[in-house]
Amino acid sequence: MTDANLRFPPAFLWGAATAAYQIEGAVREDGRTPSIWDTFSHTPGKVLGGDTGDVACDHYHRWRDDVRLMADLGIGAYRFSVSWPRVQPTGRGPAVQRGLDFYRALVDELLTHDITPMVTLYHWDLPQELESAFPSGSPAGGWPERDTAFRFEEYAGIVAGALGDRVEWWATLNEPWCSAFLGYGSGVHAPGRTDPAAALRAAHHLNLAHGLGARALRSVLPGRAQVGVCLNPSAVRPLTSAPADLDARRRIDALANRVFTGPMLRGTYDDDLLADTARITDWSFVHDGDLGVTRQPLGFIGINYYSPAVVSASADAAANGPRLDGHGAAEHSPWPGADHVSFHRAPGELTAMGWPVDPTGLTDLLLEYTAQAPGVPLFVTENGAAYDDKPGAAGQVHDPDRVRYLHGHLTAVHQALLSGADVRGYFLWSLMDNFEWAYGYGKRFGAVYVDYDTQVRTPKSSAHWYAKVAASGELAPPDQEGER
Numbered sequence: 232m233t234d235a236n237l238r239f240p241p242a243f244l245w246g247a248a249t250a251a252y253q254i255e256g257a258v259r260e261d262g263r264t265p266s267i268w269d270t271f272s273h274t275p276g277k278v279l280g281g282d283t284g285d286v287a288c289d290h291y292h293r294w295r296d297d298v299r300l301m302a303d304l305g306i307g308a309y310r311f312s313v314s315w316p317r318v319q320p321t322g323r324g325p326a327v328q329r330g331l332d333f334y335r336a337l338v339d340e341l342l343t344h345d346i347t348p349m350v351t352l353y354h355w356d357l358p359q360e361l362e363s364a365f366p367s368g369s370p371a372g373g374w375p376e377r378d379t380a381f382r383f384e385e386y387a388g389i390v391a392g393a394l395g396d397r398v399e400w401w402a403t404l405n406e407p408w409c410s411a412f413l414g415y416g417s418g419v420h421a422p423g424r425t426d427p428a429a430a431l432r433a434a435h436h437l438n439l440a441h442g443l444g445a446r447a448l449r450s451v452l453p454g455r456a457q458v459g460v461c462l463n464p465s466a467v468r469p470l471t472s473a474p475a476d477l478d479a480r481r482r483i484d485a486l487a488n489r490v491f492t493g494p495m496l497r498g499t500y501d502d503d504l505l506a507d508t509a510r511i512t513d514w515s516f517v518h519d520g521d522l523g524v525t526r527q528p529l530g531f532i533g534i535n536y537y538s539p540a541v542v543s544a545s546a547d548a549a550a551n552g553p554r555l556d557g558h559g560a561a562e563h564s565p566w567p568g569a570d571h572v573s574f575h576r577a578p579g580e581l582t583a584m585g586w587p588v589d590p591t592g593l594t595d596l597l598l599e600y601t602a603q604a605p606g607v608p609l610f611v612t613e614n615g616a617a618y619d620d621k622p623g624a625a626g627q628v629h630d631p632d633r634v635r636y637l638h639g640h641l642t643a644v645h646q647a648l649l650s651g652a653d654v655r656g657y658f659l660w661s662l663m664d665n666f667e668w669a670y671g672y673g674k675r676f677g678a679v680y681v682d683y684d685t686q687v688r689t690p691k692s693s694a695h696w697y698a699k700v701a702a703s704g705e706l707a708p709p710d711q712e713g714e715r
């Protein structure tokens with residue numbers, strides 16, 4: 232079989248993904264209030280170049296054109312997130328109709344073009360008020376506070392009420408690992424706190440929010456709706472097979488993966504995780520009954536994958552690597568209780584993020600989740616790469632590295648399918664260049680190039696290549712970039 236005839240199932244969804252704060256802009260319009268990312272990005276020194284999401288891709292005003300662009304590229308599914316502070320400004324109480332109307336119109340436009348919407352309820356933009364206005368006696372609010380999970384439950388019900396008649400695919404959270412451990416552990420993400428105990432509390436309350444949110448969604452949505460979650464599991468590998476390195480792998484697997492899959496899939500926090508972190512917290516924030524709530528039936532699991540992690544034991548606590556897949560250099564560790572673990576560069580070429588290209592991690596994860604959650608369909612809900620794309624003289628953007636990256640990873644998905652994984656679709660990260668969190672606009676992940684001065688969108692050669700793959704359901708060789 233040659234590359235040219237790697238065929239995907241006919242119903243396979245060929246998608247692209249974005250997130251609200253990364254593309255919408257219009258941060259002060261129609262009643263929207265600041266999220267923790269507005270506050271964080273406006274804090275000097277937190278985001279490279281002082282970039283903020285104030286304007287981003289101006290998608291809030293250009294959404295109709297953006298949907299048309301997707302339709303022209305033959306994209307079959309679009310994963311976007313709803314901005315919580317746009318639809319429920321203070322994170323409590325009544326919804327803002329204009330906010331909900333925006334997403335309703337967006338969904339209608341997608342459906343008109345036969346593009347399947349997938350909604351993510353939470354892609355990191357917590358209303359600032361839920362972080363700042365904390366109950367008396369507690370150090371601060373946000374995800375380390377139990378109440379935030381109940382606020383999310385209410386918000387989930389609001390969005391389901393507004394979009395439930397037209398959206399089938401629903402994800403509660405995007406990458407709760409980043410929210411908890413980058414937001415409250417290493418502090419390289421909003422709200423920028425560096426408190427290991429708070430990071431673990433946040434992880435639990437995100438698990439609880441997922442469970443409460445899934446229940447709230449199901450109480451409103453029609454039976455055909457599918458409720459899932461998007462995780463960024465780590466394909467974590469030991470540097471050697473020495474027992475100490477295997478133990479390092481076990482620790483990181485607990486903190487990166489099982490801290491979420493335990494409560495969500497099995498209704499438990501594993502003993503080794505509790506033991507590894509016992510010096511930091513006694514986990515008394517896990518109340519009776521919580522682990523029944525966190526374990527809800529899943530209509531799908533979304534896997535976000537970029538790169539594998541390689542770890543070893545280290546005698547030197549300072550060697551602890553900054554983070555799983557580098558959203559910013561950190562002085563504080565995002566790995567509570569894993570001080571003596573070192574992170575190493577996996578083999579392979581590097582993307583502009585410095586992330587090694589290794590598609591085998593994606594096959595491994597898809598097969599691992601097939602085994603862990605039998606019968607639960609999987610999606611690749613994010614996969615892609617940043618490169619230093621620059622328009623050529625005629626304005627065209629040629630990005631052969633990204634085409635190779637996508638080709639390699641789609642081949643990895645195909646391999647997982649052949650080995651029995653029930654993968655229903657793939658969402659390229661990202662539809663277009665956007666605000667890459669702590670890296671600002673310097674990192675371009677888009678299949679579509681965005682000129683931030685003019686907001687002109689130009690499909691890169693990877694977009695044309697992907698369009699061809701989506702149209703045929705066959706993996707075209709990477710050298711067939713298909714200029715139109």
Ligand code: FCB
Nearest residue numbers: 250405406660667668676
């Ligand atoms: C993921 C995020 C997404 C984007 C990619 C590159 O962790 O979910 O918003 O930043 O990384």
